[in-house]
Amino acid sequence: MRLSRYFLPVLKENPADAQIVSHRLMLRAGMIKQQAAGIYSWLPLGYKVLRNIERIVHEEQIRAGHIPMLMPTLQSADLWRESGRYDAYGPEMLRIRDRHERDLLYGPTNEEMITDIFRSHVGSYKELPLTLYHIQWKFRDEVRPRFGVMRGREFLMKDGYNFDVDKESAIHAYNRHMVSYLRTYERMGLQAIPMRADSGPIGGDDTHEFLVLASTGESEVFYDSAITDLKFGERAVNFDDRAECEAIVKEWTAPYARTDETHDEALFNAIPEERRKTSRGIEVGQIFYFGTKYSEPMGAVVVNDQGERVPVHMGSHGIGVSRLAGALIEANHDDNGIIWPEGVTPFHCGIVNLRQGDGAADAACEGLYKALAEKGLEPLYDDREERAGAKFATMDLIGLPWRITVGPRGLKNGVVELTSRRTGESEEMSPEAAVARVAEIYAGV
Ligand code: ATP
Ligand code: MG
Numbered sequence: 351m352r353l354s355r356y357f358l359p360v361l362k363e364n365p366a367d368a369q370i371v372s373h374r375l376m377l378r379a380g381m382i383k384q385q386a387a388g389i390y391s392w393l394p395l396g397y398k399v400l401r402n403i404e405r406i407v408h409e410e411q412i413r414a415g416h417i418p419m420l421m422p423t424l425q426s427a428d429l430w431r432e433s434g435r436y437d438a439y440g441p442e443m444l445r446i447r448d449r450h451e452r453d454l455l456y457g458p459t460n461e462e463m464i465t466d467i468f469r470s471h472v473g474s475y476k477e478l479p480l481t482l483y484h485i486q487w488k489f490r491d492e493v494r495p496r497f498g499v500m501r502g503r504e505f506l507m508k509d510g511y512n513f514d515v516d517k518e519s520a521i522h523a524y525n526r527h528m529v530s531y532l533r534t535y536e537r538m539g540l541q542a543i544p545m546r547a548d549s550g551p552i553g554g555d556d557t558h559e560f561l562v563l564a565s566t567g568e569s570e571v572f573y574d575s576a577i578t579d580l581k582f583g584e585r586a587v588n589f590d591d592r593a594e595c596e597a598i599v600k601e602w603t604a605p606y607a608r609t610d611e612t613h614d615e616a617l618f619n620a621i622p623e624e625r626r627k628t629s630r631g632i633e634v635g636q637i638f639y640f641g642t643k644y645s646e647p648m649g650a651v652v653v654n655d656q657g658e659r660v661p662v663h664m665g666s667h668g669i670g671v672s673r674l675a676g677a678l679i680e681a682n683h684d685d686n687g688i689i690w691p692e693g694v695t696p697f698h699c700g701i702v703n704l705r706q707g708d709g710a711a712d713a714a715c716e717g718l719y720k721a722l723a724e725k726g727l728e729p730l731y732d733d734r735e736e737r738a739g740a741k742f743a744t745m746d747l748i749g750l751p752w753r754i755t756v757g758p759r760g761l762k763n764g765v766v767e768l769t770s771r772r773t774g775e776s777e778e779m780s781p782e783a784a785v786a787r788v789a790e791i792y793a794g795v
Pocket of ligand 2: 559633635636
């Protein structure tokens, strides 16, 4: 993409109403625009990041054997009356009446709808296990929408639902989700720690939240620092292997890590003092096992291998896709702007032409642009007639992890400069070497 033809409405001033850094930077970098309280448009740069987050979530869900689909945003109130949640949910639910006086709602989550789909089509244990998921907009009429996309009213969520014949296999589905989530967040360049949580209005016995440590997080968290040393890495996991998934879950749940809702002072104090940490955290996902809470009232039953009709065991598993855009920035920024991890960056590499209109500089930039594209990479070429300082400031603000700087002086010696946004370190090399280096970096992402 050439910046002269792109739509990147960056702001020079700090927006007054944004209280936390990610909100400020998303507005300044032209990623989002607020349309109403807690409701945002995703401008081109923000939309690219959102799509990248979504792509990683899809890839990891599919890797774990979960099946993508799409349910509507609007739901019939009658379904929610069956589970008893139409009345229980309260003012967070946006209720709508259509022209025929039928009650609808903008879905805050989809347990009822997925249970309805299941009971319409599945009747035997032979069709299980089954995990269906979608990535769809949700609406929760939050009392205090704030912090930009971190606590919106309309927000994008991945929500997945497992259906299993008994508790044991449903617990395997729970473990499988935990493992796939560990990998998902790590691929985005985030450390999200699974913490024992409280089940809240969705209900259930087993639940973990995934928290990103950040001073602006809304949850208070307590953990053993040993957990922050764990790395998922490039493990090849067989997601059908119960013992293997369980062992990974054990590894990540052995060190103490809890939110204030489930915090246990005595257990915490048993950790060696130097490893005892308290912090704030941003919830970027949650997994639940809730048994037959929905299948029983809604009649989602299967015939088991004994010929008995039993309510199916379920769980639901969410990832805050749009919140992650904010959480990623909370965890990756400096005074000059965003620092995208390679896994989610909106463009792989920036190209800054220090002297637009100089024949050699223009030709070198065009060459780099083409060569990067040929490697399957998407560069953002700042081809505007702007001062170098302004171009650097824009690149730093929008946070592309790599920048190639091209100027007539370097070109006389046959070199351009490759700069890491994260470390600020620059290295001179030939344009060909710069392309090869950037391609090599992304080959491992
Ligand atoms: P919170 O405690 O932050 O209100 P929740 O526990 O009610 O969230 P879940 O039902 O667990 O939310 O939803 C799954 C994920 O969706 C959460 O882990 C979070 O990342 C995201 N999410 C929930 N509410 C919002 C919101 N208002 N804006 C953006 N993302 C949200
Ligand atoms: Mg939650």
